[in-house]
Amino acid sequence: MSYISIDQSQLQSSPDEDHEVREHLLTVDIQQPGEDVCATRFRIRDLTKVSDAGAPILKGINMDIPKGVILGIVGPSGSGKSTVLRALNRLWEPPSGTVFYDDRDILDLDVLSLRRKVGMLFQIPVLFEGTVADNIRYGPQLKGKKLTDNEVHNLLSLADLDSSFFNKTGGEISVGQAQRVALARTLANEPEVLLLDEPTSSLDPISTENIEEVIMKLKKKRGMTIVMVSHSIKQIQRIADIVCLLVDGTIVEVLKPDKLSEAKHPTALRFLQLSA
Numbered sequence: 396m397s398y399i400s401i402d403q404s405q406l407q408s409s410p411d412e413d414h415e416v417r418e419h420l421l422t423v424d425i426q427q428p429g430e431d432v433c434a435t436r437f438r439i440r441d442l443t444k445v446s447d448a449g450a451p452i453l454k455g456i457n458m459d460i461p462k463g464v465i466l467g468i469v470g471p472s473g474s475g476k477s478t479v480l481r482a483l484n485r486l487w488e489p490p491s492g493t494v495f496y497d498d499r500d501i502l503d504l505d506v507l508s509l510r511r512k513v514g515m516l517f518q519i520p521v522l523f524e525g526t527v528a529d530n531i532r533y534g535p536q537l538k539g540k541k542l543t544d545n546e547v548h549n550l551l552s553l554a555d556l557d558s559s560f561f562n563k564t565g566g567e568i569s570v571g572q573a574q575r576v577a578l579a580r581t582l583a584n585e586p587e588v589l590l591l592d593e594p595t596s597s598l599d600p601i602s603t604e605n606i607e608e609v610i611m612k613l614k615k616k617r618g619m620t621i622v623m624v625s626h627s628i629k630q631i632q633r634i635a636d637i638v639c640l641l642v643d644g645t646i647v648e649v650l651k652p653d654k655l656s657e658a659k660h661p662t663a664l665r666f667l668q669l670s671a
C-alpha cells in the first residue's frame with residue numbers, strides 16, 4: 396500500500412484554518428499493482444520558498460509521491476502549483492535537503508540527467524525550428540544518439556500522432572498537435588516522471604481527450620509517475636489517482652479524486668465548489 400501524507404504543521408500556517416490540532420497525518424491509501432508498490436519516487440520535505448520581496452510562496456511542503464501514480468495538483472491561481480512542479484526538475488533550485496528523487500537529494504544529481512528522467516510539458520507547447528522529427532530527435536542527439544526513423548515513428552504513435560507529421564514544421568500544425576509533438580519530444584528522453592503544468596488548458600476537448608488518453612497509457616503500460624497541475628477539477632477526477640489541494644503555498648488537503656467534495660479547508664472547498 397502506498398500513501399501520500401502531509402503533516403499537521405502545514406495546516407497550522409493557513410490563515411483560514413482555525414487552530415484545532417489535527418493529530419494524524421492526512422493520508423490516502425492507493426493500491427498499485429506491481430512490485431514497486433511502496434516505492435517513493437519523490438520525497439519532498441519542508442520545501443519553502445520566499446520571494447525576493449520577502450513574501451512566502453511555499454510554506455513548508457511535505458509530500459511523498461509514489462512511483463507509478465498520477466498525482467493531480469489543484470488550487471487557486473498563485474497558490475504555488477507551478478513553483479512546486481519546477482522544483483522537481485530544478486527549473487527552480489530548491490534548498491538542499493528538501494527534494495529527493497529515489498532517495499537522493501536532487502541537488503546531488505546532474506541537472507541534465509535529472510531533466511531527462513523528469514520531463515516537463517508546459518501550458519503552451521514551444522517547438523524548436525525544423526521538422527517534427529528534428530524536434531523529437533533533439534534530446535537523444537544531445538547524448539550522441541541519433542534516433543532511427545522507425546524510433547521517431549514509434550514516439551509519434553505513442554503521442555497519438557500518425558506518420559504524416561514526421562516532416563511537418565511547427566507552422567503547419569495546430570496547438571493540440573504541437574502539444575503532442577512536445578510530449579513525443581519529452582518521451583524521446585525515456586523519462587521516468589512527467590511533470591505536466593496545465594498541458595491541456597489551451598486545447599479543444601478532443602485534443603484534451605487525446606492527451607489524457609496518452610497520459611493514462613503511459614502510467615498503465617510504462618508505470619510512469621505523473622504529476623499534473625490542472626485547473627479542471629473534472630480532468631483531475633478523470634485521470635488522477637490522488638489529488639493535492641494547494642492553497643497559499645500550503646498543501647491543505649490530500650484526497651482521492653472521488654472525495655474532493657469532502658475537502659474541509661474553507662478556501663479549498665470554495666475553490667472546488669466554484670470549479671465544479
Ligand SMILES: Nc1ncnc2c1ncn2[C@@H]1O[C@H](COP(=O)(O)OP(=O)(O)OP(=O)(O)O)[C@@H](O)[C@H]1O
Binds near residue numbers: 472474479
Ligand atoms: N520568480 C518569481 N519571483 C517572485 N514571485 C514569484 C516568482 N514566481 C512565482 N512567484 C509568485 O509565487 C506565487 C506562486 O506562483 P505559481 O506560479 O507557482 O502559482 P500557480 O499556483 O502555478 O498559479 P497559476 O494557477 O496562476 O499558474 C505567486 O504569488 C507568484 O506571483
Ligand SMILES: [Mg+2]
Binds near residue numbers: 478
Ligand atoms: Mg502555474
